[in-house]
Amino acid sequence: RAKEKNPNAYEWSTPSMSADALERHAIEQELRKAGARNEFVLHYQPQVNLGSGEVVGIEALLRWDHPTRGMVSPAEFIPLAEETGLIVGIGEWVLRTACRQNKEWQLAGYQPVRMAVNLSVSQFMQDNIVEIVSGILEETGLEPRYLELEITESVAMRNADKVSVKLEKLKNLGLQISIDDFGTGYSSLSYLQQFPINRLKIDRSFVNKVTQSEDDAVIASSIIAMAQSLKLEVIAEGVETAEQFDFLRRRACTEMQGYFFSRPLPAGEIVELLRCTEEAEQAAIV
Numbered sequence: 001r002a003k004e005k006n007p008n009a010y011e012w013s014t015p016s017m018s019a020d021a022l023e024r025h026a027i028e029q030e031l032r033k034a035g036a037r038n039e040f041v042l043h044y045q046p047q048v049n050l051g052s053g054e055v056v057g058i059e060a061l062l063r064w065d066h067p068t069r070g071m072v073s074p075a076e077f078i079p080l081a082e083e084t085g086l087i088v089g090i091g092e093w094v095l096r097t098a099c100r101q102n103k104e105w106q107l108a109g110y111q112p113v114r115m116a117v118n119l120s121v122s123q124f125m126q127d128n129i130v131e132i133v134s135g136i137l138e139e140t141g142l143e144p145r146y147l148e149l150e151i152t153e154s155v156a157m158r159n160a161d162k163v164s165v166k167l168e169k170l171k172n173l174g175l176q177i178s179i180d181d182f183g184t185g186y187s188s189l190s191y192l193q194q195f196p197i198n199r200l201k202i203d204r205s206f207v208n209k210v211t212q213s214e215d216d217a218v219i220a221s222s223i224i225a226m227a228q229s230l231k232l233e234v235i236a237e238g239v240e241t242a243e244q245f246d247f248l249r250r251r252a253c254t255e256m257q258g259y260f261f262s263r264p265l266p267a268g269e270i271v272e273l274l275r276c277t278e279e280a281e282q283a284a285i286v
Ligand code: C2E
Pocket: 045, 060, 061, 062, 073, 074, 075, 078, 091, 094, 118, 119, 120, 150, 180, 181, 204, 237, 238, 239, 240, 257, 258, 259, 260, 264
């Protein structure tokens, strides 16, 4: 055997990692260092209220500005970050950065908006998530009502009783809670009513085909109607066209988010979409 002739040959006779596994391993190693290397950035996407026509919220969306791979989308690394537990540290950075940014905009004189931050499953499941969130609010000075946590329907349905207690504690901090990607999971109405949530986000897969697929039109309309009867706010995500906008507006969906209004933008660009408070405008004139 090769090993008898050459003691180092052993390494060569182990089954080689597949190209996929190697790539994954490489990305994991880089992901571990990305935070310290300041490679994470947040982009921000506006949420528009149709009543006032103004930006009332902003969703913080994570990007990995990789030195050779370019801007990596969260769809490509969040699952890995989740599996490796790295998401906990990354998620905390997101929360802190988004809260700090929102506070900075307020101090700069922009009309206050909610900042929506996505919470992953393992982040939400952390025993001390309530302390982490309240610590960050304190540290950044952001009033809790200007923070919204987005959890997905699948998180909410995991262990409904436990989740309910945790949501109650988070809600008691004074922040807002929304259910992201709503319609893709299996939440029962009774849980929805039991959870202390503010808002349902209609998943963009329905919004996307709302004017083409009768099924999706029915689903979207039902979610809006259901939210109204449960006295929840509702927002449609992924609104791309004037037709989708019209459809949703006619069904009294009051808030929307999507490329039709704006893509997610770097902090410096999104402020142009925010309104200055009157005091700030006056201060600028004086
Ligand atoms: P999500 O929370 O449902 O975010 C909405 C996604 O839809 C974003 O993708 C956004 O860029 C995209 N989007 C918004 N409007 C439109 C539209 O009109 N058309 C289309 N085609 N897409 C639109 P993105 O930024 O790639 O994020 C993907 C997912 O990654 C997010 O889905 C969220 O689940 C996750 N994610 C992003 N940032 C974070 C984070 O900081 N923490 C965690 N745990 N997850 C995150």
